[in-house]
Amino acid sequence: MERIKQIKKARIGLYSVGLKAYWTQFEGLEQRLINYGKFIEKKLSQFGEVYNFGLVDDEIKGREAGEWLNSNNVDFVFCHSATYCTSSSVLPVHQICNSPLVILNLQPTASMNYEKTSTGEWLAHCGACPVPEFANALNRAGVDYKIINGLLGLEETPEISITDEVTVNRKEAIRAWREISEWAQAATVKRTLQNSRFGFLGNNYSGMLDMYSDFTMVQSQMGIHVEILEMCDLDKNLKSITEEEINAKMASVKEFFQISGDSPSDPIAKKPSEEQLKWSCKVAVAQEKMIKEYDLDALSYYYHGSNGNHYEDLQSGFIVGHSLLTAAGIPCAGEGDLKTAIAMKICDIVEKGGSFSEIVAVDYNEETIILGHDGPFHISISEGVPVLRGMGVYHGKKGSGVSVEAKVKEGEVTTLGITQTIDGKMKMIISEGKAIKAPILMIGNTQTHIKFKEHPDKYMDKWFVEAPTHHCAMSVGHNASLFEKIAYLLNLNKIIL
Known part of the structure; x- marks a missing residue:
């Protein structure tokens, strides 16, 4: 039957992280990580309204992201751990924005091309590296968080990549996106009940x-x-x-x-x-x-x-x-x-x-x-x-x-x-x-x-x-x-x- 009243979709905050020093050292890495974030944004849009700040790569950007997410009244925030990033960039986001936090540790590939992978290529796949550091800093600051580990779930490999990044049908991607969708549904419940x-x-x-x-x-x-x-x-x-x-x-x-x-x-x-x-x-x-x-x-x-x-x-x-x-x-x-x-x-x-x-x-x-x-x-x-x-x-x-x-x-x-x-x-x-x-x-x-x-x-x-x-x-x-x-x-x- 047709609904008498429509539900209130979640307002989902999103940002990706990286280290500012990398961008001049490794050509193409910054835009590659931004594109991964845009992929996540597109998939999230089926679950609610997505507010993607973009890339946070130092503490100044972290403060800007916290203020921006607050201004958009997001119900919760996904932090996409795209590559290594210092925890000093992440912590200010969540000291300013108090919405619940879920860290996404989603690796683009199931396995790297070990014979041909350079440092720049590796950095596109090392999102798990800073997560323990984030967890430590957030915990010591009294900021609660949840973490989703798995694969990104791309349907095609980016031109810049030298390895297979098609992981959409991998169990690790399916499981991760099921978790992500559940968080979005949970936020939809909260927003709907509050209204x-x-x-x-x-x-x-x-x-x-x-x-x-x-x-x-x-x-x-x-x-x-x-x-x-x-x-x-x-x-x-x-x-x-x-x-x-x-x-x-x-x-x-x-x-x-x-x-x-x-x-x-x-x-x-x-x-x-x-x-x-x-x-x-x-x-x-x-x-x-x-x-x-x-x-x-x-x-x-x-x-x-x-x-x-x-x-x-x-x-x-x-x-x-x-x-x-x-x-x-x-x-x-x-x-x-x-x-x-x-x-x-x-x-x-x-x-x-x-x-x-x-x-x-x-x-x-x-x-x-x-x-x-x-x-x-x-x-x-x-x-x-x-x-x-x-x-x-x-x-x-x-x-x-x-x-x-x-x-x-x-x-x-x-x-x-x-x-x-x-x-x-x-x-x-x-x-x-x-x-x-x-x-x-x-x-x-x-x-x-x-x-x-x-x-x-x-x-x-x-x-x-x-x-x-x-x-x-x-x-x-x-x-x-x-x-x-x-x-x-x-x-x-x-x-x-």
Whole structure:
């Protein structure tokens, strides 16, 4: 589905380093290294906005680079170690510009031509030489850094070179550029969250102590503005909805969902009536209007009022519209779970899905943990077409309506939970596993069998000791390395199980 709001691409700082004394000694070396930097710039441009200062070759240029990078408000900086350079040139950059630093030690060739290589040729391939010096100086100055080692990944050899520099398909280049892309994606997450508005509609499910979130904590640690909404903010949009809008939304529902018959196992799970479907579509139109009115990037919600009131009817139509919004880049988390809405948003920004989940049960025969929920589902990561079922009662909640029955597509998955620790800090809990083909309950809930690396009991031993919330977001692919970088840029604690 087309995104309702576009993500904010990272602003990526870049500079290359060298030693000024070399340029008059070795003809062509300076421009050769500049060209390597331009190659990196071009590849980086697919991940975000790139601000390439160019070559830093003494401490004066280092100070200029720091000021220039600050003026462009970069989210983080790649330092391309192109050849030997004194650490006195690099350190001023990062004493002035406090954006996170990743050093790129990317050698242009897999192996030098030993019989023909001159000193000038060797210097084009000795980017690793100064990295220990950089690390020492940065560490002593209290500047944090990360390093990526590998090959540059050129697709053709420069004319000046006397060796084969085509390394694009080498595993060392593939691995390095995967790391680079993950840092860019992580920075995109940070920038998007810092420019995000999350709606908090209604309240938390009463008594779910793990769900309660301090809105100031969320803004101070993530940069997210939380807009507190009331049911009347949604309800007011119902009055202006036309039949044409309802019919258009019904067409979307029939495109993305399969309408179920009665469940063969659960008497409260029935074929949705036309009246239920039409009401869900009308509410879905109102939900989208509210999202656009308040310029929201995500939503957590829950309503629990007196029996038989209008708002109870309104919330009975939530799940279909919130699933459509989730697929359109506006993740929606039930029971007022703001922290899991953030986890879902992170997964969505990096285009890995992010479906609202909790433990359904353990299957000891399959050695899987079944994860799912009765709330919104991320349609884009569904195995097959999601099913809509009518629910005679939303278990544990007020009202009835239409719910989604689906499972995440088979293959690699990663769960991402965000919890809050005793010191008031948020923490990521990350787990990689595999979604397998196995039967699910026909009760109008999302459910997926996940096989983690360890037996369910051992995995739960490790999971529960981390004091998680009882919800998490499920993403497709193995994303632990990516989520770890996101945690680093957001300055969050993390654990990978």
